[in-house]
Amino acid sequence: MVRRFTDASALVADLLDRHEARGGVRLLAHVDYHGFRSIADQDDCLAQLQALERAGGVVLKSERSDGAERILHVRLADADVLYRHLGRSPAARAAAASLAGLRGRADLPDSLAPLLDEVQDRWSRNVGWSLLRPGQSEALSRAVDLAAALARRANAGAAAVDYRTFSRRTVGDSKALELLATAVVDILARLFPDAVPDPDLEAGEVLSSLGVTRLPQPFLASGALTLDGHAFPDMPYVGVPPEIAHRLTPARPVDYVLTIENHTSFVRHAAEINAGKSGLVIYTGGFPARTSLAAMVELAMRAGAPVFHWGDIDPGGLRIFVHLERALRERGLPLMPHLMDAGLLRSHGQPAGRPTRRLPVGKAGDSALGALWDMMAGDPAGLELEQEALDPSAPRPGRTGRIRPAASL
CATH class of the missing domain: 3.40.1360.10 (Dna Topoisomerase Vi A Subunit; Chain: A, domain 2)
Incomplete structure (x- = not known):
């Protein structure tokens, strides 16, 4: 897909996003000459790109068209120059920093380390993990705590509880479990696999099996x-x-x-x-x-x-x-x-x-x-x-019951 931009910073950010996601692939972006609101905006964008080329961050490929020289495409040359231009930290560095607190926790099992390695790898490429966006370390920490509490429930056979009460008691946020259910169950399956009855179950089914439901039923x-x-x-x-x-x-x-x-x-x-x-x-x-x-x-x-x-x-x-x-x-x-x-x-x-x-x-x-x-x-x-x-019917041994569609309501 051809990417075209009228804003130099947006163009640079897009190049860095793709650089983090794909590594050393030859990355190109294009100027959208038909999208500028004014000649002044066009001149400002081109001036920024030319300054970045002089700094060694990009290489501009130009061509002459209708007597004027136009930039054919912009190629990433030195990502560090572009990071400094945007005041942005590389995703790999940001991912490592955001996960440092979790890595330092002594109250969690050793099996957390490989999981954090996986999360860090994905966040370093600006890719989310289990519906958590890069940098959502606080949410990940709450998900780990919720998963650990679920594992304790599995071992203790605790009484049924609703999502919000369980979440508030565990992490002090009544909505955390609802928002993080997918990540919580993924972490539970990785760190405490014995607590999950079947790895093919969906998140809500696993939570229900552990007695945590949106509204506990008698x-x-x-x-x-x-x-x-x-x-x-x-x-x-x-x-x-x-x-x-x-x-x-x-x-x-x-x-x-x-x-x-x-x-x-x-x-x-x-x-x-x-x-x-x-x-x-x-x-x-x-x-x-x-x-x-x-x-x-x-x-x-x-x-x-x-x-x-x-x-x-x-x-x-x-x-x-x-x-x-x-x-x-x-x-x-x-x-x-x-x-x-x-x-x-x-x-x-x-x-x-x-x-x-x-x-x-x-x-x-x-x-x-x-x-x-x-x-x-x-x-x-x-x-x-x-x-x-279907209308209800009495089952009989050796038969699956009388098949009859329910009457229209």
């Missing part, structure tokens, strides 16, 4: 349940704090256990299908926190019935299924999909309305949704299906 379940042996009044579903959900027990045998990803579908299933309490239905709230997930698995063990999951047929929904499946499999329980299959996606799916991270082919392994996973991973149309588009 543990919601539908069925005949007791808490410490005490029965609940008759109601479509009950809610308890996640940290005491492990004390719930089925009051009688059930035909099935069904976890449901989204709130609307959970409420509808509880009211329309499970009014007789024949099933044990649990709301996952999207990607479940570890405390809630442990309680779900424990309830499924106590119920002793076939376990199903119903969620969105999209990358996030499939990742939730596989995560639940792995947790249940550790206790010897298989998980079966309900209203989640390729035929349903083909007949009722819609093209994704926004860009989403594609699923990696083969990553689901021997999951019960492995074939659907690989189909979606290779689907150029990007079909997806929100579970709210």
Whole structure:
């Protein structure tokens, strides 16, 4: 792309930006003769460039056109001259200086050093790292502190907390986690990989798995349940704090256990299908926190019935299924999909309305949704299906449930 400028300082800054990003490549810029507002502005720009050539910073290539001499292009010759002209520090020096404070911290693991080397390399080339712009060392420091606090939560199994409370308690800034979530999770995965359940999860899913959500949800379940042996009044579903959900027990045998990803579908299933309490239905709230997930698995063990999951047929929904499946499999329980299959996606799916991270082919392994996973991973149309588009139905062992689109509202 030909770069043309009417301002000498902007032209020089562009040459230095590209010099920092690309190194010793022959870099050229051009004067925009048609863009000047006046002859005086043109003369001033050309005079600055000629002065820089005399100082050895650039080389001007000129040609005669219509009887007048014009600069054909400007080539970078000596970056140090141009840095001095702009009063600008080289990006490599600025990157090293901005990261010196973090490098000097003794409270962080040794594994931070290679990560900082990577950040410094990118910032030295004026390239951002994990959505952090060059020089955002304070933001990077807060992200490191937030990641370390998340790792402590993973080891302690702490109670659910909202983003802002967690962020304020950790770094004194209630909005930091929302702004830095991508960098926080990238750092968490690098420094504390055991705290991340699956490296393919998105940032929000990792945070949810650690019990940090935008608004913590109670543990919601539908069925005949007791808490410490005490029965609940008759109601479509009950809610308890996640940290005491492990004390719930089925009051009688059930035909099935069904976890449901989204709130609307959970409420509808509880009211329309499970009014007789024949099933044990649990709301996952999207990607479940570890405390809630442990309680779900424990309830499924106590119920002793076939376990199903119903969620969105999209990358996030499939990742939730596989995560639940792995947790249940550790206790010897298989998980079966309900209203989640390729035929349903083909007949009722819609093209994704926004860009989403594609699923990696083969990553689901021997999951019960492995074939659907690989189909979606290779689907150029990007079909997806929100579970709210379907009416709820009772799952049956050996079947994925009755496929029926939801009635129009």
